[in-house]
Amino acid sequence: MLLMSRLATLESxxxxxxxxxxxxxxxxxxxxxxxxxxxxxxxxxxTYMLSLLGKYLCFALLALSLDLIWGYAGALSLGHGGFFALxxxxxxxxxxxQIGTRGVYGNPDLPDFMVFLNxxxxxxxxxxxxxxxFAMLMVxxxxxxxxxxxxxxxxRSRITGVYFSIITQAMVFALMxxxxxxxxxxxxxxxLTDFKEILxxxxxxxxxxxxxxxxxxxxxALGYLISRYIVTSKLGxxxxxxxxxxxxxxFLGYSVTNAKxxxxxxxxxxxxxxxxxYVPQVGxxxxxxxxxxxxxxxxxxxxxxxxxxxxxxxxxxxTVNGAKSFFTGAAPEFWLFFLGALFIVxxxxxxxxxxxxxxxxxxxxxxxAIPSTETKSKEVGDAASEHGx
Amino acid sequence: MQRASMAPDAAEIVLPAESTPVRPIRQPAGSIxxxxxxxxxxxxxxxxxxxxxxxxxxxMRTIIGPNGAGKTTMMDVITGKTKPNTGDVLFNASVDxxxxxxxxxxxxxxxxxxxxxxxxxxxxxxxxxxLALKTDRGTFATxxxxxxxxxxxxxxxxxxxxxxGDRRKEKAGALSHGQKxxxxxxxxxMQEGQLLLLDEPVAGMTDHETETTARLLLDIARERSIxxxxxxxxxxxxxxxxxxxxxxxxxxxxxxxxxxxADHRVIEVYLGR
Numbered sequence: 001m002l003l004m005s006r007l008a009t010l011e012s013x014x015x016x017x018x019x020x021x022x023x024x025x026x027x028x029x030x031x032x033x034x035x036x037x038x039x040x041x042x043x044x045x046x047t048y049m050l051s052l053l054g055k056y057l058c059f060a061l062l063a064l065s066l067d068l069i070w071g072y073a074g075a076l077s078l079g080h081g082g083f084f085a086l087x088x089x090x091x092x093x094x095x096x097x098q099i100g101t102r103g104v105y106g107n108p109d110l111p112d113f114m115v116f117l118n119x120x121x122x123x124x125x126x127x128x129x130x131x132x133x134f135a136m137l138m139v140x141x142x143x144x145x146x147x148x149x150x151x152x153x154x155x156r157s158r159i160t161g162v163y164f165s166i167i168t169q170a171m172v173f174a175l176m177x178x179x180x181x182x183x184x185x186x187x188x189x190x191x192l193t194d195f196k197e198i199l200x201x202x203x204x205x206x207x208x209x210x211x212x213x214x215x216x217x218x219x220x221a222l223g224y225l226i227s228r229y230i231v232t233s234k235l236g237x238x239x240x241x242x243x244x245x246x247x248x249x250x251f252l253g254y255s256v257t258n259a260k261x262x263x264x265x266x267x268x269x270x271x272x273x274x275x276x277x278y279v280p281q282v283g284x285x286x287x288x289x290x291x292x293x294x295x296x297x298x299x300x301x302x303x304x305x306x307x308x309x310x311x312x313x314x315x316x317x318x319t320v321n322g323a324k325s326f327f328t329g330a331a332p333e334f335w336l337f338f339l340g341a342l343f344i345v346x347x348x349x350x351x352x353x354x355x356x357x358x359x360x361x362x363x364x365x366x367x368x369a370i371p372s373t374e375t376k377s378k379e380v381g382d383a384a385s386e387h388g389x
Numbered sequence: 390m391q392r393a394s395m396a397p398d399a400a401e402i403v404l405p406a407e408s409t410p411v412r413p414i415r416q417p418a419g420s421i422x423x424x425x426x427x428x429x430x431x432x433x434x435x436x437x438x439x440x441x442x443x444x445x446x447x448x449m450r451t452i453i454g455p456n457g458a459g460k461t462t463m464m465d466v467i468t469g470k471t472k473p474n475t476g477d478v479l480f481n482a483s484v485d486x487x488x489x490x491x492x493x494x495x496x497x498x499x500x501x502x503x504x505x506x507x508x509x510x511x512x513x514x515x516x517x518x519x520l521a522l523k524t525d526r527g528t529f530a531t532x533x534x535x536x537x538x539x540x541x542x543x544x545x546x547x548x549x550x551x552x553x554g555d556r557r558k559e560k561a562g563a564l565s566h567g568q569k570x571x572x573x574x575x576x577x578x579m580q581e582g583q584l585l586l587l588d589e590p591v592a593g594m595t596d597h598e599t600e601t602t603a604r605l606l607l608d609i610a611r612e613r614s615i616x617x618x619x620x621x622x623x624x625x626x627x628x629x630x631x632x633x634x635x636x637x638x639x640x641x642x643x644x645x646x647x648x649x650x651a652d653h654r655v656i657e658v659y660l661g662r
Contacts, residue, residue, distance in 0.1 A: 234531050
């Protein structure tokens with residue numbers, strides 16, 4: 001009863017309407033347009049488009065997870081690509097174990113790359129990944145545990161701001177170098193690929209693709225509601241207070257370390273889940289996912305959408321990735337320039353991203369109408385002299 | 390308790406004769422706050438120099454002193470922000486504050502108002518008070534927190550006391566300087582601490598606001614112990630409490646406002662700086 005009334009407060013009435021409409025459009029309309037309409041219809045959604053949207057949904061979940069720690073707790077993690085990739089590797093390990101004897105070497109236990117390296121048995125850390133439930137548990141626990149340990153060390157020492165960003169960036173770089181090594185047992189620079197089945201379904205089949213797409217949408221919706229629960233709770237307000245005046249929060253008796261640790265760990269778990277949904281849809285996971293630039297790009301999505309709103313992060317992930325798909329197709333050489341320009345424009349002119357744009361325009365219009373006390377003194381002076389004349 | 394019995398004589402004080410601090414010859418028993426021989430140095434600069442101070446339960450104390458006398462450092466030591474190099478800091482005659490962090494000390498019931506009003510600007514006035522509410526402040530307890538009727542009424546009551554009832558939904562960042570000061574005092578009241586430390590509570594206030602604040606503090610002081618650091622002598626006089634003068638990190642004089650203002654060492658310190 002209490003939970004139901006609490007759920008109702010997550011969004012305003014209008015917010016819930018928008019949420020449900022978007023959810024239905026995403027999980028019902030797109031698959032229906034894909035399955036029922038003939039390919040020549042202008043409304044037909046081709047399967048590649050559906051997969052592309054599925055990928056965007058995973059990126060949106062990833063952006064959402066970053067917004068939770070950056071937008072609310074004010075700690076810019078530049079390591080979220082790492083949590084995403086770790087979740088992806090856990091899923092990749094499960095998918096590798098499903099290949100069985102269908103690999104090139106036909107070894108029932110060892111993935112091809114291990115046979116190639118003359119390994120005779122599965123390393124201990126691959127044990128259990130043949131089970132879907134175990135792999136799914138690891139998808140959350142591995143990034144969560146890493147975030148917990150790293151967060152404990154940094155937040156306890158009161159490392160904040162740019163130093164925290166640098167540490168998380170160093171973390172993904174270290175992970176990337178580690179995963180490039182063949183001896184690590186994760187396929188070295190080729191990563192994990194050539195997947196055949198997930199839960200007994202062919203990963204290439206249209207039905208499986210639709211299933212993964214719908215699963216991504218549902219998980220994004222759930223992730224959004226969980227994040228929304230956190231940010232609308234009193235803990236959410238403690239996080240915003242930490243963002244504004246960290247040391248003041250301590251004098252109120254809250255443990256800043258624990259609050260940040262909690263949200264960082266939850267955030268890393270969400271990022272891991274996003275990675276796990278992403279891998280079967282793109283069919284590969286390799287160490288380039290750990291590249292520091294990827295993690296920075298996530299921050300760009302959130303900044304473009306508008307941080308500290310959750311839906312802004314989702315919007316940003318769709319906008320930037322949509323633009324990326326378009327540009328890399330239409331004018332590949334301009335994409336990086338466009339991304340750089342986008343970031344500069346957002347920083348200079350849209351500090352609150354796309355979602356802040358509407359409010360900014362409204363404010364400007366209001367200020368033009370009545371030169372209030374908030375306008376610069378010069379403008380007030382001008383207005384006064386006009387009155388005088 | 391074990392520390393309490395050994396505390397007063399344990400501190401070794403070796404000081405040149407001219408700066409011998411006025412040491413309270415008191416036992417920690419019955420005190421709410423007991424500082425003995427507390428020294429803090431930053432890169433060789435002695436911010437606190439064997440400071441000793443005893444605040445009784447229910448007492449209001451004002452602390453004055455020129456810039457750099459160590460007033461804010463003293464607050465930092467009591468609230469766990471700065472660890473003293475030597476000395477004892479006891480709360481309620483038994484709890485050693487030097488071993489605790491800021492959050493733990495706040496949960497003991499020691500509230501602090503900063504010199505520069507520090508409210509959470511992006512939260513509403515109501516939410517600022519809600520954060521200060523005395524309750525379980527653990528992370529999960531906070532995540533699943535649900536405001537009860539009596540708690541909501543308590544917030545309303547405090548909103549009335551600090552005169553911000555009609556601005557409860559506004560962002561704290563939109564308040565005037567004086568209102569922010571009051572909001573911060575309101576947050577202290579929400580914490581229901583036994584000991585309140587106020588660093589320049591009337592800085593930047595109008596005369597009228599200062600008077601109102603003095604009345605508010607005197608009202609609050611009936612139920613708890615208060616330490617006020619202040620520069621405004623009129624305000625100190627209006628509070629009418631015992632005054633401690635700090636100078637170069639230790640106590641220079643102690644007594645009523647008239648006594649300390651007549652003390653030649655105090656005059657020298659204030660005029661000669």
